[in-house]
Amino acid sequence: MKILSLLTLALLVSCNSSDEKEETKVSNKKFVPDMYVASEMTLLMRSMYDANETFKKDILAGNTPESFPKDFLKIFTAKLTGDKPYNDTFKAFSKVxxxxxxxxxxxxxxxxxxxxxxxxxxxCISCHTTECVGPIPRIEKLLIN
Ligand code: HEC
Known part of the structure; x- marks a missing residue:
């Protein structure tokens, strides 16, 4: 268990390196323009998170969510942070x-x-296990128990 959390921490740091940079700027008293721009993939992920949160509420209220959001298909084309290339694992997970x-x-x-x-x-969680573990605790909150 200890090894696992250490591993998680290491991956978390590597995935969220842009946040670290932001923190250094905050501690700097002078106004420094924010150079960090969220990638297309990051923006898509946030909207997927919000949409699924709504689906969860719908399902818990006994309703069926209306229709598949076509925007989610951008997962196949959205640019990753720092123009990171798509690998085969990423494509396979996206399809599933x-x-x-x-x-x-x-x-x-x-x-x-x-x-x-x-x-x-x-x-979502499976892909994040291989690509970006930082948001996993947040994503787990979307599960319906
Ligand atoms: C195919 C792999 C994959 C799948 C599936 C996936 N993600 Fe992601 N997610 C990523 C990657 C990679 C990033 C980092 C994006 C970047 O750096 O450009 C990310 C980033 C995020 C972030 C962080 C955004 C931020 O504010 O920094 C959240 C939250 C997130 N995903 C939630 C989800 C949710 C919810 C789902 C399912 C509905 C999901 N992800 C499905 C790979 C995936």
Whole structure:
């Protein structure tokens, strides 16, 4: 368990290096313009987070979320921080994630909607385990218990 949390910490630092830079600037009394611009992928991830939070509320209220947000397909093309190239793992995870997210809106499915929703969120977490562990605790809050 200790090794795991150390590993998590190391990955967290490497994934959030841009935040560190921001902190140094805050401690500097002079006004320094913020050079950190969120990547297209970061902005997409934030909107995916918010959308899924709404789906969770819908499902808990006994409603079915309306339709698959087409914007999510930008996951295949959005630019990563620092123009980091897409690797095959990332592409594979993106596809599984989109497929799982789509099943939430499949009105013919026999699988309970809560299960389909949690499957999608678990794919967010799987990809983050390999790509960017920092936001995992936040993403886990999206799961329906
Ligand atoms: C295919 C891999 C993959 C999937 C699937 C994925 N993410 Fe991400 N996520 C990333 C990567 C990579 C970044 C960092 C983006 C960058 O650096 O440009 C990120 C960043 C984030 C961030 C941090 C944004 C910020 O403010 O810095 C959040 C929050 C997030 N993802 C939530 C989610 C949620 C919620 C889902 C599922 C609905 C999800 N992610 C699915 C790979 C993924």
């Amino acid at each position: 994630y989109i497929d799982n997210e789509r099943t939430i809106f499949d009105t013919t499915s026999k699988i309970p909607i809560k299960t389909r929703y949690n499957n999608a969120i678990n794919t």
